[in-house]
Amino acid sequence: MDMTSKLTAVAERLFDRHGYMATGMDRLTEAAGVSSRTLYKHVGSKTELMARVLTERDRRFMARIEVRSVDALFAALEDWVRVEGCRGCLFLRTRAETGGDTPEIAEAVSLHKEALQQRIREVVAMDLGREDLALAEQVLVLFEGATHAAVYRGAQTVSAARAAAFTLLERARP
Amino acid sequence: MDMTSKLTAVAERLFDRHGYMATGMDRLTEAAGVSSRTLYKHVGSKTELMARVLTERDRRFMARIEVRSVDALFAALEDWVRVEGCRGCLFLRTRAETGGDTPEIAEAVSLHKEALQQRIREVVAMDLGREDLALAEQVLVLFEGATHAAVYRGAQTVSAARAAAFTLLERARP
DNA sequence: TGCAATGTAAAACGATCGTTTTACATTATG
DNA sequence: CATAATGTAAAACGATCGTTTTACATTGCA
Numbered sequence: 001m002d003m004t005s006k007l008t009a010v011a012e013r014l015f016d017r018h019g020y021m022a023t024g025m026d027r028l029t030e031a032a033g034v035s036s037r038t039l040y041k042h043v044g045s046k047t048e049l050m051a052r053v054l055t056e057r058d059r060r061f062m063a064r065i066e067v068r069s070v071d072a073l074f075a076a077l078e079d080w081v082r083v084e085g086c087r088g089c090l091f092l093r094t095r096a097e098t099g100g101d102t103p104e105i106a107e108a109v110s111l112h113k114e115a116l117q118q119r120i121r122e123v124v125a126m127d128l129g130r131e132d133l134a135l136a137e138q139v140l141v142l143f144e145g146a147t148h149a150a151v152y153r154g155a156q157t158v159s160a161a162r163a164a165a166f167t168l169l170e171r172a173r174p
Numbered sequence: 175m176d177m178t179s180k181l182t183a184v185a186e187r188l189f190d191r192h193g194y195m196a197t198g199m200d201r202l203t204e205a206a207g208v209s210s211r212t213l214y215k216h217v218g219s220k221t222e223l224m225a226r227v228l229t230e231r232d233r234r235f236m237a238r239i240e241v242r243s244v245d246a247l248f249a250a251l252e253d254w255v256r257v258e259g260c261r262g263c264l265f266l267r268t269r270a271e272t273g274g275d276t277p278e279i280a281e282a283v284s285l286h287k288e289a290l291q292q293r294i295r296e297v298v299a300m301d302l303g304r305e306d307l308a309l310a311e312q313v314l315v316l317f318e319g320a321t322h323a324a325v326y327r328g329a330q331t332v333s334a335a336r337a338a339a340f341t342l343l344e345r346a347r348p
Numbered sequence: 349t350g351c352a353a354t355g356t357a358a359a360a361c362g363a364t365c366g367t368t369t370t371a372c373a374t375t376a377t378g
Numbered sequence: 379c380a381t382a383a384t385g386t387a388a389a390a391c392g393a394t395c396g397t398t399t400t401a402c403a404t405t406g407c408a
Contacts (some may be wrong), residue, residue, distance in 0.1 A: 020271070022273050036367075
């Protein structure tokens with residue numbers, strides 16, 4: 001694992017767990033066990049690092065939800081929150097914390113959410129045998145809702161979302 | 175309107191729109207048209223101000239969702255996002271940005287989310303004629319999901335959540 | 349009239365921020 | 379062996395942060 005990937009992984013963990021405000025570059029160097037010079041040589045700046053974290057997280061997250069049914073989608077989300085914890089969507093949090101004023105970050109968030117919507121539309125289509133944009137939007141709401149309600153309700157909420165999705169899907173089926 | 179309320183209102187607007195990181199106390203004094211001395215005399219500190227903003231927002235938000243049906247609940251949310259915009263739940267954002275390490279803020283968020291859950295349970299019970307905690311949890315997921323998906327999908331998403339809630343409720347009815 | 353109270357304007361505080369620099373050690377490779 | 383690359387340790391940079399202080403103006407009330 002090269003230095004940049006390591007730094008990105010450490011940064012993702014700290015940013016996610018303590019927020020961007022509370023995570024200074026010195027905390028990062030300490031946690032990663034590198035000098036500030038090395039840090040800056042590899043990641044350029046804090047803003048670049050934030051964007052890189054999002055890009056990497058998108059890769060990891062999207063790989064996790066490469067599934068073929070809505071039920072598997074929520075099962076994958078259950079796995080994710082069990083492994084990664086539930087602190088809300090880091091993409092939306094990052095965008096909110098920067099006020100949307102950082103183009104690189106705004107674009108990383110935009111790309112991720114676009115990919116997420118596309119994936120959900122595909123999964124709904126697989127399950128239903130046809131496209132259903134309205135249902136896909138409802139599933140998206142459940143997905144986003146599970147992610148955020150889990151922050152204070154815990155992982156059980158993902159199961160509730162899963163059950164709700166099942167009901168909605170059942171009703172839309174031929 | 176007294177000074178403290180005015181300062182809290184201005185702070186809520188800036189915090190919500192640009193994030194806490196990007197909203198310094200000087201921006202607040204400028205936006206409110208007061209001196210920094212007056213600001214600190216009334217709100218104590220930035221942390222206190224953040225907590226006060228949440229308490230005030232809870233009051234306003236909960237007043238808005240004093241409704242008697244699930245459908246009215248989502249209608250109220252539609253109104254809210256039309257008037258206040260959609261930048262995600264400020265409570266969760268604040269908690270995330272402080273890493274949950276600020277007790278006053280963590281408690282304000284906790285109180286709000288507890289109240290929200292209670293309200294939803296009540297509304298579901300009114301609609302259904304009986305308590306249904308599982309359904310209430312699903313409605314909570316839809317509510318939270320609508321709030322956050324609306325950030326990138328716009329207000330239309332609240333309508334999707336509303337429709338989904340209607341379907342789930344229909345199915346649970348006697 | 350005089351005295352609190354309450355406000356502004358603006359400088360200054362120390363701390364901390366992201367970032368750069370200086371000086372030096374280690375390692376891989378020709 | 380020499381040299382270039384890559385790392386650490388640590389001081390220092392200027393900017394900005396939240397906060398306090400100094401000095402002065404306005405106002406309401408005894």
